[in-house]
Amino acid sequence: MGLENKGPDRADRVTPGGIAFPGTSLENRTGSWRLMRPLFETAPSPCHAVCPAQENIPDYLSLMARDEPRRAWEVLVSDNPMPAVTGRVCPHPCETDCHRGRFDAPVSIHSVERFLGDAALREGWPYPAIPPLGEDKVAVVGAGPAGLSCAYHLRRQGIRVSLFDQFPEAGGTCRIIPDYRLPSLVLSGEAERILGLGITFYPGKKLGRDVSLEELEADYAAVFLSPGRQRSRAFSVAHSVPANLHHGIDLLWTWKNVGALPRWDRVVIVGGGNTAIDLARTLLRTGTGEVHVVTDEEIPVDRESQKGWPMPAIAREVGLAIGEGVRIHAGRSIGRLLLREDRVVGVELVHALKELEAKSPVHRAFPGTETVLEADQVIPAVGQDLDSEGLERLLKSRDHLAVSNDGRVEGNERIFAGGDAVPGGGLVSAAIGSGHRIALKIGALLRGEGPSAVPALVPLPYSGLNLHYFDHGSSYEPMERAPGARNGFDEIETTGSSDLIRAEADRCLSCGHCLECDNCWVLCPDGAVLKTAGFGNLPVPYLFDYEYCKGCGLCARECPSGHIRMVPEE
Amino acid sequence: MRDILEGSEAIARAVALCRPQVVAAYPITPQTHIVEGLARLIADGLLDAELVSVESEFSAASVVLGAASAGSRSYTASASQGILLMGEVLYNISGMRVPVVLTCANRAVSAPVSIWNDHQDSMAVRDSGWIQLYCADNQEAVDTTIQAFRISERVELPVMVCVDGFTLTHTLEPIDLPDQAQVDRFLPPFRFTRKLSSEHPFSAGTLVSPDFFTEMRYLQHAAFEQAAREILSADRDWSGIAGRSCGGLIAVEGDREAPTGILVMGSVFGTLLDAHRSGDLGRPVRLIRLRSFRPFPTEALRKATEGLAALVVLDRSLSPGSGGIVSHEVRSALYGLPSAPRILSVAGGLGGRDLRAESFRTMLEGLDHAGEWDLRFADLDPDRLPKADSAPESLADAAPKSTNPFPEKE
Amino acid sequence: MASASDPGPVDLAELRAAQPRFSGLESGHGACQGCGQALAARLVLEAAGPDVIVANATGCLEIFTTPWPLSAWNVAWIHSLFENVAAVASGIEAALKIQGRNTKVLAFAGDGGTFDIGFQALSGMLERNHDVLFVCFDNEAYMNTGIQRSGSTPLGAWTTTSPAGKTRQGKRHLKKDLLTIIAAHGIPYAATASVAYPSDLRSKVRRALSTEGPSFLLLHSPCPLGWGHDSSLTIAVDRLAVESGLFPLLELARGQVIGRMAIRTVRPVREYAELQSRFGHLLADSPEAHEGLEHLQAIADANIERYGLLASGPEPRDSEGADTVRRGGTRWA
Structure with a gap:
């Protein structure tokens, strides 16, 4: 009897001793x-679900954790072509929602993102999956993050893109972000890499001045409008306007374009956004003696316990600004400008509260709480509006572009809009996300495909994880320059080493993945x-x-x- | 080589000549001398084997089951309670068709406790699927032991070599021990077809459903038909080498044509033969010795009893409430033959009671008056039984009058 | 919800044959859903490898793997009886030794075949120093015959022969401290393990097999049917057995404790009991139930104290990170 042979009859005929053969249980x-x-x-991870740029974060963290940075970057740029930028400037809501935060500390996702972005710029990695150019042509107006993202994602579908911008360089409003936060070379590096994909860039071409909407409609199969918000809002207090008024955003442009700013003794900046904080820190770095920021909002820390509206500036940057010496008067508004002739000598501050009521914030000031702050300059940084030039036909009587859910400007089949020009913008990552989404819509339109519903991502709940399998461990803390050493425009946060970043990526719980x-x-x-x-x-x-x-x-x-x-x- | 040897020592040397690789045993009287003998041979380097001194007979049987399954020739020995403790494993060894040789130094089974010889132990496991060969003397014990390994390994059934405790195991006799070359010529190395091996794994000891259980049991039973042929051929081949036969399945001596016969198993045959030769039996008697109780040689028995008008079957064991076990089987084997002899069943030699020439003469006399299904107890002394009307009402009434539990015979 | 990418048609039989692990126990066995013993047996053999002969005592594992003519075993395997597995393994080992074969011998038994009916043969095997790894798959009752109490059944547990009723709170006797008894044999290696900690389990198997002489592994293996928990909870329940202190994970050499899996966060016995209907009566609102549960808790506390199981400081979850996953599965290497 050959034991090695299972024999054809074994299920029908008994064997001496009743032996059975291996693995026959199959x-x-x-x-x-x-x-x-x-x-x-x-299942979608919470970081993915909340990411304004829709980055598939667990996928690239996983590749980074396996020490495959290039493949990680390729996954990352399939959603966001500018990770070196967003890794620096995005307030990373992904980390706020990271389930690991409930376990020990959130994964420092932005550190991985910027590491990968920097590595790609340094190594000159080309974008993957770029098809040959086809016949369709699309015009994109505005070369900020939304426009660049849209151009990139159109190009990834083989669509020819003409990109128009009123400024001589691409980058949009990101260009005024100070270098200590976003070095110009990083922005231009990523912008140029996008333009290098065969996108026709028309710098210095302003809509309404150099090119009309009608021309674009005639020459292109579709138009994407992402002009941003370039016009500073008018500023006055009780109908008085100082003579030598500078708008905050203009000063930031001046610093970037000219490289010099006036040196004041004592400045009051009005506003609670990123422009206010960026300017405050820039002024301190360029020789202004004292910088005060006045906002009726609250400092965005420990938001749970606060009743007021938080400053829209990135919380972390507000904290750094305070550390650097910026004095923030939160919960205050300016009751009166103290003028000598038409020059400012001080401001009267009054206790104020910006509360959320019925979906929109309500401003309240409380008379009898006034104090005076001497200053030789008041700088408004209270936001910008859309420049309506060339858009009159679309705007009608409104001050913003009304778009439908799919990004079309209402009443226009082939005109889309995104970025800061439409309501709900504000973050670089959101602009990139909107450019991405609309590029896909335009692609589908050009290919004659019907509308495809993109379901909302419902993230895996924390209870969906089995945390028994994870060890608590220390998380990566990005290296920062000490406040005392932050007098120049060198970047405050540095990019982590490969080993540290890989270890940090490995902390990802891989929710749903x-x-x-x-x-x-x-x-x-x-x-x-x-x-x-x-x-x-x-x-x-x-x-x-x-x-x-x-x-x-x-x-x-x-x-x-x-x-x-x-x-x-x- | 002829030598004066104690039976156990002779058996141990015979086992050693068979080159077993694993010996496992647990001590029990009267088996101990056999295993001690093997232990000495191993200690002296005369036998290269693993001696596994287990913690029970249950484990002794289990160890040889495992060892033989792993491809090693394996041997064990036991007696009495030990055989019964092995019982579950004995069934298992046979059902798994694992070749193993066991010497049963036959002894009575408790209670009452007796360390002396009868066949109750091996009879108790007669249905366990083991070949059972009964030895008439120590020379046969030696020769049967050697034959047992060949039989066992050829038919893949275990063999129990039954040797009367004390009567044989502790008796010095002149023995012809074969030399190693003779045994090697007779007994090839053990090659188990179902040897456990990680190279060709299989599963042994599986759960068999009612759909196949009958066929499995049939196979086991059918193997005993082959075993009968192997017992005969082993005896024949061995006699060709050693010049001695052990009697095959059944042996006939005495007055071969006499109409009266006596059938026995084991060493009592020697007593019977002596009585016959010295004329103490008082009449011509055909002497029949059943060597193979399993397989039970029905055809050979019918031939051996041909022409008999009456037959005494001596049982050295008892199935209480039924009678002699061997005699039942003999009756059954002869049932329906037109000239079947009348059979007297005698239970005798129980718990070491000597059987003498007079015992057999009494049996033969009883045969003249016996009914078809009579059962007699050899040498039963009615005076040693409690009086019929004196059942004790309490333990105090039953207390012995004498302090000596072994009163001298008159 | 995006479904995982469709791999297209795959020859699963080929894929099965190409698995990068040794599968000593094949699929298609008839164990209940979520059977801890089936998992444990496969893990033991994965660590032991193919060059083994397994002797298996009567019990669930034997029954559900070998309904002739089928067998789920990919290793050489023999079943004899309930109480003799240690002796059968002794015999195999003796044979291999005299034949000069290096194949490892394993004995598999349940708690009945180890704590109770097979105990004598086990003790003998250990005393005689056979080079055998004896693995007791401890599911704390006679499951194969329908959940009867054994010497391993814990205090207070319901079984069909230790039912809970008006005058009884489940089993009235303590779980036999088998490990101490085994340790008293002075064997070179003995350990406890749990299916909830597979890497720990497998490294203990490897350690046992690399130790010359007898070794013993008490392997806690939940029985969803007998313990009364959902089939998906096998690991979760056994993790709680360890984390509560009721089933300490230990290693002993020559009777001395040389390794212990520390517990970082001790879980109350109640959590363990709550997952299993066999302890359901101890959760009732009565003084007797309360006492029964507190008694179990006291036993767990005593184990923690006796073996020094409390972890301190921000250490890994356990002594060897044995329950921590690694991306890419390296923890199983």
Whole structure:
């Protein structure tokens, strides 16, 4: 009797001693027992769901964690072509929502993002997956982050793009972000890399002045408008306007374009946004003696316990500004300008509160609480409006472009708008996200595809994780210059080392995404999870063998990252 | 080489000549000398084997089951309570068709406690699926032991070599021990077809459903038909080498044509033969010795009893409430034959009670008056039984009058 | 919800054959859903590798793997009886030794075959110093026969022969302290392990097999049916057994504790009990139930104290990071 041969008759004829042969149990298809079926299912991570640029964060963190930075960057730029910029300037709501924050500390996602962006600029990595140019042409107005993003994502669909901007360089409002926060070379590096994809860039061409909307409509299959907000809002207090008034945004442009600013003794900046904070810190760096910021909003820390509206400036930057000596008068508004002749000598501050009521903030000031602050300059940084030149036909009587849900300017089939020019903008990452979304809509339009609904991402809840499988550990703290050493425009935060960033990326809990940890493979009592590594380059790391899976649900229960879902068998 | 040896020592040397690789045993009287003998041979480097001194007979049987399954020729020995403690494993060894040789130094089974010889132990496991061969003397014990390994390994059934405790195991006799070359010529190295091996793994000892259980049992039973042939061929081949036969399945001596016969198993045959030769039996008697109780040689028995008008079957064991076990089987084997002899069943030699020439003469006399299904107890002394009307009402009434539990015989 | 990318048609049989691990226990066995023992057995063999012979005592593991003519075993495997597995393994080991074969011998038994009916043979095997790894798959009752109490059943647990009723709160006797008894044999290596900690389990198997002489592994393996928990909770329940202190994970050499899996966050026994219907009666609002649960808690506390299981400081979750996943599965390497 040859034991090595299983023999054809063995199921029909008894064997002396009743022996059975190895692995013959495979004939017993225990999958027929199953009432519930496990599925590998990628659920959106909270970081992905909240990211204004829709970055698929767990995917690139995972690649970075495996020390594959280039592939990580390629995943990253499939959504956001400017990670070196957003890694620096985005307030990273991804980290606020990061489930790891409830476990120990959130993953420093922005540190990974900027590391990858910097690595790509340094190494000259080209964008992946750029197809040849086709016939369709689209005009994009405004080369800020929204316009650049839209141009890039159109180009990724093989669409020819003409990009118009009133300024001589691409970058839009990002160009006035001070270098200690965003070095000009980083911005221009990423902008030029986009333009280098074969996008026709028309600098110094302003809509309404150099080119008309009608011309664009005639020459291009579609138009994307992302002109930003370039016009400073009028500023006055009780109908008085100082003679030597400078708007905050203009001063930031002056600094970038000229490289010099007046030196005042004592300045009061009005406003709570990024322009106010950027300017305050720039002035301190360029020789102004004292910088005060007055805002009726509150300092954006510990927001839970506050009743007032927070300053819209990035919280972290507000904190750094305070550390550098900027004096912030929060919860105050200016009751009166103290003028000698038409020159400012001081301001009268009054306690104020900006509260959210019925969906919009309400401003309240409380007489009897006035104090005086001497100053030789008052600088408004209270926001900008859309420059209506060339857009009159679209604006009608409004001060903003009204767009429908799909990004079309209302009443126009082939004109789209995004970025700061439409309500809800403000963040660089949101602008990039809007450019991306609309590029896809335009692509679909040009290809004659119907509207495709993009469902809202419902993130995996914290309870969907199995945290038993994670160790608490220290998180990456970005290196920062000490306040005393921040007198120049060198960047405050530095890019982390490869080792530290890889370790930080590895802290990602991979919410809703496969960690490839082997847990399901190891723990299945029925050997019904098969690992695909090294087997014909399958696109998934594991497969269920439903011939044998009994549906016990153990894999789903023990999946650390919530990547397995049990569904009833039909 | 002829030598004066104690039976146990002779058996130990015979086992050693068979080159077992694993010996496992637990001490029990009267088996101990056999295992001690093997232990000495191993200690002296005369036998290269693993001696596994287990913590029970249950484990002794289990160890040889494991060792033989892993491909090593394996041997164990036991007796009495030890055989019964092994019982579950004995069934298992046979059902798994694992070749193993066991020497049963036959002894009575408690209670009452007796360390002396009868066949109750091996009879208790007669249905366990083991080949059972009963030895008439120590020379046969040696020769049967050697034959047992070949039989066992050829038919893949375990063999129990039954040797009367004390009567044989502790008796010095002149023994012809074969030399190693003779045994090697007779017994090839053990090659188990179902040897456990990580190179060709399989699963042994599986759960068999009612759909196949009958076929499994049939296979086991059918193997005993082959075993009968192997017992005969082993005896024949061995006699060709050693010049001695052990009697095959069943042996007939005495007055071969006599109409009266006596059938026995084991060493009592020597007593019977002596009585016959010295004329103490008082009449011509055909002497029949059943060597193979399993397989039970029905055809050979019918031949051996041909022409008999009456037959005494001596049982050295008892199935209480039923009678002699061997005699039942003999009756069953002869049932329906037109000239089947009348059979007297005698239970005798229990718990070491000597059987003498007079005992057999009494049996033969009883045969003249016996009914078809009579059961007699050899040498039963009615005076040693409680009086019929004196059942004690309390333990105090039953207390012995004498302090000596072993009163001298008159 | 995006579903995972469709791999297209894949020959699963080929993929199964190409798995980068040794699968000693094949799929298609008839264990219940979520069976801890089936998982444990596969993990033990994964660590042991193919060059083994397994002797298996009677019990669930034997029954659900070998309904002739099928077998789920990919290793050489033999089942004899309930109480003799240690002796059968002894015999195999003796044979391999005299034949000069280096194949490792493993004995598998449940708690009945170890704590109770097979205990004598086990003790003998240890005393005789056979080079065998004895693995007890401890599911704390006779599950194969329908959940009867064994010497391993914990105090207070319901079984069909230790039912909870008006006058009884489940089992009236303590779980036999088998590890101490095994330790008293002075064998070179003994350990406890849990299916909730597979890497720990497997490294203990490797350590045991690399130790010459007898070794013993008490492997806690939940039985969803017998313990009364959902089949998906097998690991979660066993994790709580360890984290509560009821089932300490230990390593012993020559009877001395040389390794312990520290518990960073001790979980109350109540959490463990709440997941299992066998302890359901102890959660009732009665003085007897309360006492029963407190007694179990006291046993867990005593274990923690006796073996010094409390972790201190910001250490890893356990002594060896054994329950921490690594991206890409490296923890299983």
